Amino acid sequence: MxxxxxxxxxxxxxxxxxxxxxxxxxxxxxxxxxxxxxxxxxxxxxxxxxxxxxxxxxxxxxxxxxxxxxxxxxxxxxxxxxxxxxxxxxxxxxxxxxxxxxxxxxxxxxxxxxxxxxxxxxxxxxxxxxxxxxxxxxxxxxxxxxxxxxxxxxxxxxxxxxxxxxxxxxxxxxxxxxxxxxxVKWGVVEPVYLGSDRIVRELSAVADVTPNLYKSHALFYAKSAVLGDSCPEALTKDEKWLAAVETAKNNIASGFDTIYQAMASDRYDYVDRIISECVAGGAQAAEGRKKSGLSAKIDAVVLNRYMAFPIFILIMCAVYYISVSWLGSIATDWANDTLFGEEIIPAVTGTMTSLGASEWLTSLVSDGVVGGVGAVLGFVPQMIILFFLLSVLEECGYMTRAAFILDRIFNSFGLSGRAFIPYLIGSGCGVPALMTARTLGSESERRVTLFTTTMIPCSAKLPVIITMAGAVFNDFLVFDIFGTEFRMFAPVMYLSAVFIVILSAIILSKFSQFKSSASSLMLELPDYHRPMLRVVVLSIWQRVKGYIFKAGRIIFPCVTILWLVSHIGYVAEDGRFEMLDDSDTDNSLVADLVRPVSGVFAPLGFDDYRASVAVITGLVAKEAIVSTMAVFVGVDEPEEPEDDASDEELAESEEQTNAFYTAIKNRMFHVDELGIKGVLAAFAFVIFNLFTIPCVAAVGVLRKEIGSSRLFWIAIAYQLGLSYGIAMVVYQFGLVFAGVAPFSLWTGISIAFLLVIAYILFIKKAPATEQSISFEFVKD
Amino acid sequence: MILNEMKEGQTGRIVRLLTEGARNRRLCEMGFLPGTVFIVTHRAPLGSPMAISVRGYEVIVGADDAGKVEVEIV
Incomplete structure (x- = not known):
């Protein structure tokens, strides 16, 4: 060996x-x-x-x-x-x-x-x-x-x-x-029941009549049968064995309220004996609070009746403010503008040109591949910050405290406080979040969580929010407080996600597949730990590595194909394909293919084929939405400010610097032509992409975790329908309120959609509560 | 007295479990057995659930379980 x-x-x-x-x-x-x-x-x-x-x-x-x-x-x-x-x-x-x-x-x-x-x-x-x-x-x-x-x-x-x-x-x-x-000596040992002679006697009586085939586990099956757990089918048909089980059960339970209590008492009695003989001070010492003094002191503050919620809100705001707005956006701006915009892309273009590569090849590599993949990789520093904060939260022991204080609130929409954990993890990545839903206590709770966790913006949707905020919503939702600018677009999107999850949980609780009693919370409160640097670093590395590999394995082929189909056009009169200019994607293959179906999104305002392609690539991976934009709009060289330009012109040129943002704004959503209409369309675009079905990876996990294929398709239909509906309502109502469009058929449909939601929320009665909790076990 | 009615910081002893079936079993297995002494360490800001220190560990108990445990104050 x-x-x-x-x-x-x-x-x-x-x-x-x-x-x-x-x-x-x-x-x-x-x-x-x-x-x-x-x-x-x-x-x-x-x-x-x-x-x-x-x-x-x-x-x-x-x-x-x-x-x-x-x-x-x-x-x-x-x-x-x-x-x-x-x-x-x-x-x-x-x-x-x-x-x-x-x-x-x-x-x-x-x-x-x-x-x-x-x-x-x-x-x-x-x-x-x-x-x-x-x-x-x-x-x-x-x-x-x-x-x-x-x-x-x-x-x-x-x-x-x-x-x-x-x-x-x-x-x-x-x-x-x-x-x-x-x-170690490998092999089998004799199974033993450590407890009172009374129970040993009863269980042995059952074990003695167990058929030879099951002899090796006779004791365990005897215990399981007495407690009503499942046993091999052949055993349950053996009359003699069944009779012995019945006798043992009655004998053990006599004198106790339930058989469970009888069995548990016996085992805890033996445990108590062990404690009193092996632990100094015995049972008395063990009885009191064993929690470490520091944890108890922290809990006295963190779980304090008046402090608990303010502290919770403060922690959540800090996590997302730091990772999404403040430090995160500094990191992303640096990576996107400085690292990629000023260093890598010009360098690649220069090298390609000096090597004598043809113009279209240079464009493929620098705009398509480097631009597309870079648009995603630029978010890596921000991701590191987000994952750092999330893993500190996971490591320190606050998660169960949050579950504790939120339980009552979650109860009011049919969940237990424990469901907070998958939602928080979901703000990092939906895949582990969906898997964490397994730990929830009731099937209905699991289903609601599976339906809705991926609506929380994950780290791959973060680039979409940030990019769109920079491109279109720079002038909206910005507040000036004490001279400091607060850009509220990202926070508003996160809050909308929370709102839509709650809305969904209430809607779903009105249907019988989801309505059973919310499982009672039974969760151990662990001691606080100082997060170990090694663990935190490893966990950030693991998650960021996944993100970077995805950029190589998925985003790279995706943008390469996309660049090709968007730069090759079919010329009908000649009957042949030809390369197109950068700005000529309107005549490209992808435009020809997608334009007929992009009408689907007309009620949401973004019927430009580029936006539709982004939605489609977003189904592969959400960050591909940003890559798609990069491929389509290209990244033009920012205009150099002239030497004698006035301050005002300089400021203007500053705004022009981000050509990528301007291109998204004007080419994809045509804000320059449509004005407020284009902004509303862009808003609907963000809403639809955030709340619709997640990426393929998450959809695969959802399918596996949800168990039945019927429920899976309901989940998909629900996510599509809800995101479409909400985006439509926002766009259509926005048009009417902004006074840029008259009341139309779609306004009517939007009102109808809202009425249906209102009916489900306020009028439809929830089905009778089922007490039975059943599980469909998903085998790996 | 029912567990639900206890205040933060009180020490109690379990008298009887009023649940049946799977819920009864879970409480038993977590060590909530007649005679067991415990401390209510925290009540959540909105009244429920409560955190209970029992058998050397601390566990969160939801309102519906806490409503089904008969206790006496020690």
């Missing part, structure tokens, strides 16, 4: 993060990481396999299993966190199913040693699976810091398992665990 390498000489560790890393190999040894949510499994997994799966300081970050290789023979499988092997939400079901499939040669039970009592409940359940198990007492540094003393030898004896104290975050104790992996 090849020697193992630890994290400390990490360059030698072979970690694979290929798209296929979800695959398990049959000939490997499978080591499964199991434990409560937020106990540090993924952090440990990342260290052992030298990978970088998503981590965060809130329960439910891992929503599907991750497989990583450790050495040549061992595969480590990171599972979503669970409290028990019965599971209510989809992510927990993934973990339970995986553990019950039982091809684990070793179960690694990761435990938050600072809340031993809570964690051991699952440990006792895992002992019933009959796989070798090692218990890792994670957060051992914190245990030492708080002067909690745990008798490891005694604990090991009482749990009949090996115990290794570690700190996954700092890497302390990992060597001991890796030694353990090297010397």
């Amino acid at each position: 090849k020697a193992f390498h630890g994290c400390c000489d990490s360059e030698k560790v072979i970690g694979s993060v290929s798209p296929k890393y979800q695959e398990k190999k049959a000939d490997s040894i499978h080591v499964m990481l199991a434990g409560n949510p937020n106990c540090g499994k993924s952090t440990l997994f990342n260290r052992l396999c030298n990978l970088n799966v998503r981590t965060g300081n809130y329960p439910g970050v891992t929503v599907s299993r991750h497989v990583g290789s450790y050495g040549d023979r061992i595969q480590i499988i990171d599972l979503p966190g669970i409290y028990s092997l019965n599971s209510a939400s989809t992510d927990e079901l993934v973990a339970s199913t995986e553990l019950l499939d039982n091809d684990a040669e070793l179960i690694v039970n990761v435990i938050d040693a600072t809340s031993l009592e809570r964690s051991l409940y699952l440990t006792l359940e895992l002992k019933m699976l009959g796989a070798p198990m090692v218990v890792l007492l994670n957060m051992w540094d914190e245990v030492k810091k708080r002067n909690i003393s745990i008798d490891l030898e005694k604990l090991s004896k009482m749990l009949d398992a090996d115990i290794i104290p570690i700190s996954a975050a700092s890497g302390e104790g990992l060597n001991a665990f890796e030694d353990y992996l090297r010397n």
